Amino acid sequence: MTHSLSPTPFVALERVSKTFAQIKAAPRAQGGEPSDRPIAALDGFDLRVGEGEVVALLGPSGCGKSTALRMIAGLTEPTSGAVVWRDPAAAGDIGVVLQDPTLAPWSTVADNVRLPLRLKGLGRAASEPRVAEALTRVGLADRAGAYPGELSGGMRMRVSMARALVARPRLLLLDEPFGALDEITRFKLNDELLALRREHGWAVVFVTHSVFESVYLADRIVVMTPRPGRAAAEIAVSADEPRSSGFRMSPAYAALCRGVSQALEAATEAG
Numbered sequence: 001m002t003h004s005l006s007p008t009p010f011v012a013l014e015r016v017s018k019t020f021a022q023i024k025a026a027p028r029a030q031g032g033e034p035s036d037r038p039i040a041a042l043d044g045f046d047l048r049v050g051e052g053e054v055v056a057l058l059g060p061s062g063c064g065k066s067t068a069l070r071m072i073a074g075l076t077e078p079t080s081g082a083v084v085w086r087d088p089a090a091a092g093d094i095g096v097v098l099q100d101p102t103l104a105p106w107s108t109v110a111d112n113v114r115l116p117l118r119l120k121g122l123g124r125a126a127s128e129p130r131v132a133e134a135l136t137r138v139g140l141a142d143r144a145g146a147y148p149g150e151l152s153g154g155m156r157m158r159v160s161m162a163r164a165l166v167a168r169p170r171l172l173l174l175d176e177p178f179g180a181l182d183e184i185t186r187f188k189l190n191d192e193l194l195a196l197r198r199e200h201g202w203a204v205v206f207v208t209h210s211v212f213e214s215v216y217l218a219d220r221i222v223v224m225t226p227r228p229g230r231a232a233a234e235i236a237v238s239a240d241e242p243r244s245s246g247f248r249m250s251p252a253y254a255a256l257c258r259g260v261s262q263a264l265e266a267a268t269e270a271g
C-alpha cells in the first residue's frame with residue numbers, strides 16, 4: 001500500500017459529493033410537470049482536519065456547509081466520495097452543535113447537558129461536576145434547573161454547546177454556534193472555545209458566516225464556492241500573537257480579515 005507524503009489527517013472528506021432528491025409539487029396554475037430534479041449540495045469537496053486543528057468552513061448560504069458537517073458527524077452519507085478517519089474509534093468520539101439546537105424540552109438544562117455522559121454510563125454523582133463545569137464555560141451555571149422553553153435562542157445554543165463539550169470529545173463540530181449571540185457573549189465564548197482547545201487539544205470544525213470570527217478562531221479557513229460546494233481557497237492563519245483582544249486590534253488580524261474577505265468574494269463570484 002502506498003502512502004501520501006502528507007501525514008494522515010485526523011478526519012478527512014475525500015472528494016465527497018451529496019445530491020438530495022427534491023420532490024416538489026408542480027405549481028398547478030402554471031400547469032408545470034412535477035420537478036424531481038436532484039439538488040447537488042456538495043460536488044467533489046475535499047477537507048482535511050489535522051489532530052487538534054481548528055478549521056473554519058466559510059461560504060455563502062446553501063453551499064453545503066451544514067451538509068459537510070453532518071457528514072463528518074455520521075448524520076448523512078455522501079452520495080460519492082468518502083469520510084475517512086485515521087482512527088475509526090474517533091468517529092464515535094465527537095461533540096456536535098447543530099444549526100438548530102435539538103434539546104429535550106421536558107428535561108432541565110442540566111439533564112440535557114448530562115445526556116452524553118449518561119449514554120457513556122456515567123452515574124449522576126460522577127457527572128454532576130462535569131455538567132456544572134460545562135455550564136459555567138458557556139455562562140449558564142445559574143440556569144441549570146431551567147427548561148429549554150424558558151430560555152432565549154442564544155441560551156439554547158449555549159446549552160447545546162455545553163452538551164457537546166461535556167464528554168470531552170476528540171472532535172467538536174459546531175454549526176454557527178455563536179450566530180444568535182450578542183457580540184460580548186460571542187467574544188467570551190470564542191475565548192472559552194480557544195481555552196478548551198488549548199487544554200484538551202481538541203480538533204474543531206466550525207461553520208461561520210463571520211470572516212472576523214473565522215480569522216480569530218481558526219488555524220485554517222476553507223472558503224467554499226456557492227452550491228454545489230467545493231473548496232475554493234484555503235487560508236492558513238498563523239498569528240504570532242496569542243488569540244486575545246490584542247490580536248483583534250492588531251494590523252495582522254485586519255490584514256488576514258481583508259484577505260479572507262477577498263477570497264470569499266472571489267469564490268462567490270466564480271461560482
Ligand SMILES: Nc1ncnc2c1ncn2[C@@H]1O[C@H](COP(=O)(O)OP(=O)(O)OP(=O)(O)O)[C@@H](O)[C@H]1O
Pocket residue numbers: 020021039040041059060061062063064065066067068099227
Ligand atoms: N435533507 C435535505 N433534503 C433536501 N435538500 C437538502 C437537505 N439538506 C440540505 N439540502 C439542500 O442542500 C443545499 C445545502 O444545504 P446546507 O444546509 O448544507 O447549506 P449551508 O451552507 O449550511 O447553508 P446556510 O449557511 O444557509 O446554513 C441547500 O440547497 C439545501 O436546500
Ligand SMILES: [Mg+2]
Pocket residue numbers: 065066067099175
Ligand atoms: Mg447551514
